[in-house]
Amino acid sequence: METLANIARELLAAGTVQTVIGYGHGSGEAALTRTHTQTQARAVFIRDVAKAGSLIFDASCQQNLAVYLMKPEVRRLGKAALVATPAALRTILQLAAENQVSDHDLLALAVNGQGEVALLATLAAIEAHVAALDNDLKPGEIAELQKYAALDLEQRRQFWEEQFSRCLKCYACRGACPLCYCSRCTVECNQPQWIPVPAHDLGNLEWNVMRAMHLAGRCVNCGDCSRACPVGIPLHLLNQKLISEVLDNFDSRSGMAAKADNAMSTFKPDDPEDFIR
Amino acid sequence: MESDKKLIGRSELEKLFSQWQSQGTRILAPKKNNDTIDFALVTTLAEVSLDQVQTVQSAKTSVFPRVEELFSFTSRDGRVVIRERDRNALPATVLFGVRPCDAAAFAALKAIFTWDSPDDLFSARMEKMTVIAVSCARADAYCFCTSVGGGPGATAGSDMLLTETGPGEYLAEIVSEKGLMAVGETSGLRPCPANVNKEAHLAKLEPAFAREKVAPALARLFDDAAFWAEQSLRCLGCGACAYVCPTCACFDIQDEGGGSGQRLRCWDSCGFGLFTLHTSGHNPRPVQSQRWRQRLMHKFAYMPERQQVLGCVGCGRCSRACPVDMNILEHVRSITEAKP
Numbered sequence: 001m002e003t004l005a006n007i008a009r010e011l012l013a014a015g016t017v018q019t020v021i022g023y024g025h026g027s028g029e030a031a032l033t034r035t036h037t038q039t040q041a042r043a044v045f046i047r048d049v050a051k052a053g054s055l056i057f058d059a060s061c062q063q064n065l066a067v068y069l070m071k072p073e074v075r076r077l078g079k080a081a082l083v084a085t086p087a088a089l090r091t092i093l094q095l096a097a098e099n100q101v102s103d104h105d106l107l108a109l110a111v112n113g114q115g116e117v118a119l120l121a122t123l124a125a126i127e128a129h130v131a132a133l134d135n136d137l138k139p140g141e142i143a144e145l146q147k148y149a150a151l152d153l154e155q156r157r158q159f160w161e162e163q164f165s166r167c168l169k170c171y172a173c174r175g176a177c178p179l180c181y182c183s184r185c186t187v188e189c190n191q192p193q194w195i196p197v198p199a200h201d202l203g204n205l206e207w208n209v210m211r212a213m214h215l216a217g218r219c220v221n222c223g224d225c226s227r228a229c230p231v232g233i234p235l236h237l238l239n240q241k242l243i244s245e246v247l248d249n250f251d252s253r254s255g256m257a258a259k260a261d262n263a264m265s266t267f268k269p270d271d272p273e274d275f276i277r
Numbered sequence: 278m279e280s281d282k283k284l285i286g287r288s289e290l291e292k293l294f295s296q297w298q299s300q301g302t303r304i305l306a307p308k309k310n311n312d313t314i315d316f317a318l319v320t321t322l323a324e325v326s327l328d329q330v331q332t333v334q335s336a337k338t339s340v341f342p343r344v345e346e347l348f349s350f351t352s353r354d355g356r357v358v359i360r361e362r363d364r365n366a367l368p369a370t371v372l373f374g375v376r377p378c379d380a381a382a383f384a385a386l387k388a389i390f391t392w393d394s395p396d397d398l399f400s401a402r403m404e405k406m407t408v409i410a411v412s413c414a415r416a417d418a419y420c421f422c423t424s425v426g427g428g429p430g431a432t433a434g435s436d437m438l439l440t441e442t443g444p445g446e447y448l449a450e451i452v453s454e455k456g457l458m459a460v461g462e463t464s465g466l467r468p469c470p471a472n473v474n475k476e477a478h479l480a481k482l483e484p485a486f487a488r489e490k491v492a493p494a495l496a497r498l499f500d501d502a503a504f505w506a507e508q509s510l511r512c513l514g515c516g517a518c519a520y521v522c523p524t525c526a527c528f529d530i531q532d533e534g535g536g537s538g539q540r541l542r543c544w545d546s547c548g549f550g551l552f553t554l555h556t557s558g559h560n561p562r563p564v565q566s567q568r569w570r571q572r573l574m575h576k577f578a579y580m581p582e583r584q585q586v587l588g589c590v591g592c593g594r595c596s597r598a599c600p601v602d603m604n605i606l607e608h609v610r611s612i613t614e615a616k617p
Binding site: 026027040041042043044045063067068071072073074166168169170171172174175176188196197198199200203224227228230231232 | 310311312313315333334343344418419506509510511513514515516517519520521529531533541543544546549551564565566596598600601602604607
């Protein structure tokens with residue numbers, strides 16, 4: 001903890017960065033009406049050396065702070081050092097691969113469960129750090145996916161219909177997702193209207209499926225969509241399923257390199273499939 | 278009417294549930310579904326969950342559903358025929374187990390939906406609904422009803438208020454004709470003895486700010502862009518706060534179905550960037566800090582000024598639902614404490 005605050009102080013004092021995006025103490029009481037994970041830490045934007053001591057990192061610090069790299073108000077604060085979990089590091093690389101951030105925009109303060117901090121000053125350094133991590137789905141995640149894969153088509157349809165029936169279309173999943181950065185989301189295009197606006201069955205199905213598909217091959221499995229959902233829809237399952245599909249079919253993992261082609265949006269003239277020609 | 282106080286046991290409440298059922302009245306009450314507790318159709322008291330501080334969503338769906346057909350239309354040979362919703366077909370409803378804050382929220386919704394031209398769908402739903410609230414025995418850190426004129430045992434907005442005075446034993450305050458009708462001829466209701474101390478069974482919640490200070494402070498801070506930018510830096514601009522709010526009433530109108538279809542009213546939120554985007558491309562609230570300011574101004578300044586009712590009942594839902602811990606109580610406090 002002390003290390004994190006010290007690094008933040010040095011970076012701010014030297015003018016290397018203008019802001020440190022990290023975690024501070026949140027409201028403090030876990031919500032009593034929600035049983036799914038609710039973070040108790042909150043994002044803080046430290047610009048003053050004297051406030052660096054309020055940075056924390058513990059198990060409650062789960063939000064993928066890379067979401068703020070795409071926020072205009074935060075970008076205006078200047079160059080940032082981002083306290084980054086493994087998922088946030090991969091988000092940075094994915095954003096770089098999509099030409100949304102570049103080397104001079106940020107530094108990463110890579111943190112892990114042991115409280116260690118690594119200052120990563122370049123995208124290349126982030127790549128090297130990420131390469132040494134275990135970036136696969138966890139055994140528990142795979143087991144859960146297999147549980148759903150074992151259901152027949154009708155059961156799966158029922159499961160998701162029930163889940164999506166609670167969707168309010170509040171777009172908290174989109175807001176929390178660092179890779180949902182389109183300035184105009186498909187759901188907001190109305191000439192023509194691709195996705196129905198109302199939060200009825202069809203609107204909810206199309207919205208959630210569209211979002212999952214748009215993240216196929218891009219999602220880094222941070223889990224913030226599920227954590228953000230006020231009605232507890234397990235959106236991460238859709239993303240994890242697509243992560244495993246993309247890995248199996250294209251041998252591709254998102255967020256591993258600052259220059260990369262996305263499996264689902266890359267065309268190669270020598271593609272063995274002929275439907276695409 | 279003057280409040281009528283009775284004692285009622287769980288078995289009498291169960292009788293009431295079957296009575297409402299037999300009358301064809303639908304009952305909406307907090308119900309556990311997966312990991313969340315929300316208002317849903319129930320038939321028996323056993324299905325109702327009353328131990329939570331709050332449901333995730335508010336009870337506003339009972340009178341302002343997240344999607345609602347306003348009318349349907351058919352177009353043939355250049356002629357459009359509109360078919361209005363049948364107001365009589367709207368269901369008679371008992372809303373059971375709301376908290377006093379939610380019951381109080383109907384006054385704010387009513388103020389909006391009857392402001393200039395009364396919204397008859399909303400009014401018809403309100404008219405056909407009986408609100409039976411249950412007092413709060415506990416509050417959490419997000420609750421602040423006592424700061425905005427409510428209380429854990431307040432009766433405003435309820436037709437009947439139940440306060441649990443012992444295991445399965447309730448003090449029933451019948452505060453309206455509708456409440457009286459809901460009880461009907463049910464036997465087993467006992468007169469309330471004078472020694473029943475309602476206060477002893479209520480959550481203790483000290484006011485956290487002086488509400489008369491909020492609107493003047495907001496007026497002073499309106500142009501302080503730096504203040505609002507600081508307050509809203511971590512806000513993601515989603516609509517979770519507005520959609521779980523019992524008083525947020527903004528909506529969007531959507532036509533579906535091409536030549537023949539429905540005109541639908543859907544929830545909307547001032548937190549969305551597109552909410553105020555003009556066709557010209559101009560957006561009077563282009564940044565999130567202005568949208569966050571709007572949310573607070575609307576609830577704590579504009580509504581009291583225009584409709585003589587606060588747009589916040591202190592239920593704390595927005596703070597609980599916020600993915601990034603935007604805590605409205607904390608924000609309102611910092612507004613009242615901001616140096617002029």
